[in-house]
Amino acid sequence: MTAYLVRRLLAFLLTLLLAALVIFVVLEVLPGDPAQMMLGTEARPDTLAALRAQMGLDRPAPERFLRWLGGLATGDMGTSLTYDVPVQELIGDRLAITLPLAVMALLTAVAVALPLGMLAAARQGRPADYAVMGFSQLGLAIPNFWFGIVLTLVFSVTLGWFASGGFPGWSAGVGAALKALLLPSLALALAEAAILARVVRSSILENWREDYVRTARAKGLSSAAVLRRHVLRNAAIPIVTILGLQFAFLVAGAIVVENVFYLPGLGRLLFQAVSQRDLIVVKDVVLLLTALVIAVNFLVDVLYALIDPRPKAGAA
Template identity: 70%
Template sequence: MLAFLVRRLLTLALTAWLATMVVFAVLEVVPGDPALLMLGTQAQPDTLAALRAQMGLDQPIPVRYLRWVGGLLTGDLGTSLTYARPVADLVAERLAITLPLAAMALVLSAVIAIPLGLTAASRHGRAGDWAVMAFGQVGIAVPSFWFAILLILGFSVKLGWFPAGGFPGWQAGAGPALKALLLPAVALALPEAAILARVTRSAALDTLREDYVRTAWAKGLRRRTVLIRHVLPNALIPVATILGLQCAFLIAGAVVVENVFTLPGLGRLLYQAIGQHDLIVVQSVVVLLAMSVVVVNALVDVAYAAIDPRPRVRT
C-alpha cells in the first residue's frame, strides 16, 4: 500500500508540474503584448513599461516561469490589476461559494443517480429501466444552463420559493446561503446525475450476472438487500470514477451556472477576469482549476485501492 501511495504522489507531482507548464505556455503564445492588451492602444509608453515591469514581462521566460511557480508553492498568486487585491484573497473568497455549490451538486447527483441506476438494472427491459434511460438521454442532451433557466422560471418567478440569483453571504446564516445555492446545485447536478445513472446501471447489470448474486437470489434474500449488500459495493469502481470526474468538473465547470444565477464564485471571477483582460487572475485561476482536476483524479486512484485492493498489486 505504501508503494502504491508513493507512486501516486509522484504521478501527482509530475502531472501538476506539466499542468503549470501548459497553462504558462498557452498564455505565453497568445499573440500580442499582455500589458498593451490590458491598458489599450492609447496607453502612454511609461505607463506601459511600468505595467510590464509589474507583471515581470521585462524578464526572460524561464525566470518568469520559476517566479510564478514559486509563488504558487508559497501561496503568492500575484495581485489583480482590476481589483487591486491579492489574487489569493480573491480566490479564497470565491471558493467559499464554489466549493459548497460543487459539494451540494455532487451529493445531489449521487443521491439521484445511484438509486435510479440500481432500479433500472434490477428491472432490466421493463418500464422502470426505460424510464431511467429516457431520463439519462434527456439529462445528457440538455445543458445545465438551460436547466438553470427553467428552474428560475419555475421556482423563482412563478412560485417565488427561491431567489432568482445573487448570494446573501455566509454571514447572513447557513439557511439563506444554502437556499441561494440550492437551485444552482440542482441545475449542475441533473446532467451529471443522468450520466452517473447510466454508468451505475451498466455496472450493476454486469454485477447482477455474477454467481454470488445468483446465490443471493437463490437464498431468498429481498431485492433491496441483494442490491445494497451485494450489487452496489461491487459496482462502485466505475461509479467512483465518474464521481471523481464529476467532482473536478463541478469545481471547474460551474462558470456558466454561476453567471446565470449571478453567484460570486470562482467561475464568475474567471469570467470577469477574461472580460477585463486581467491575465494575472486568469492564469492563477486556470492553473488552480487544473490542479483540482489532478488532485481529484489522484484521490480517485486511492479510492480504488480502498474499494478493491486488487489494483494495488497490478499497479
C-alpha cells in the first residue's frame, strides 16, 4: 500500500513539473515576444525594454523557469501587471468563490444522480428507467451556459427570487453568499448529474449480475441488503472516478458559467487576464487549474486503494 502511494505521489509531482514546463514554454519561449504581445505593436522600444526587465524576460529561459518554480514553492506568484497586486492574493480571493461553487454543484449532482441511477437500475426496462435515461440525454444535450440563462430568466427576471448576477461577498453572510451561488451551481450540475446517473445505473447493473450477488441472495439476504452491503461498495469504483473527474471539470471549466452570472471567480479571472494580456496571471492560473486536476486524479487513485484491495496487492 505504501509503495503504491509513493509511486502515485512521484507520478503526481512529475506530471505537475511537466505541466509547468509546457505552460512556460508556450507562454514565454515559443516564437513571439510576450512583452510585445501585452503592450501591442505600437509600443515604444523603451517601454518594451522596461516591461521585459520587469517580467525578467531579459534573463535566459532556464533561469526564468527555475525562478518561477522557486517563487511558486515559496508562495510568491509574482505581481499582476493589470491589478498591481500579488497574484496569490487575486487567486485566493477568486478561489473563495470558485471552490464553494464547484462543491455545491458536485453535491447537487450527487444528490440528484445517485437516487436516479439506483432507481433506473432497480426498474431496468420499465418506465422509470426510460424516464431517467431520458433525463440523462436531455441533461447532456443542454449547454450549461444556456441552462444558466434560462434559470436567470425564470427565477431572477420573472419571479424575482434571486439576483440576476454578481456576488455579495462572504462578509454579507453565508446565506446571502450561498444564495448567489445557487443558480450557477444548478447550471453546472445538470450535465454532471446526467453523466453520473448513467454511470451509477451501469455500475450497479454490472455488479448485480456477479456470482457473489447470487450467493448472497441464496443465503436469504434481501435485495436491499445485498445492494447496501455488497453491490454499492464494488459499484463505487467507477463512480469515484467520475466524481473526481467531474470535480476537476467543475473547478477548471466554470469559466463560461461564471461569466454568465458575473461571478468574480477563478474562471472569470482567467478570462479577464487573457483579455487584458496579463500573462503573469494567465501563467499562474493555468498552472493552478492544471495542478487541481492532477491532484484530484491523485486523490482518486488513493481512494481506489482504499475501496479496492487489488491495487494494494499489486503494490506490495
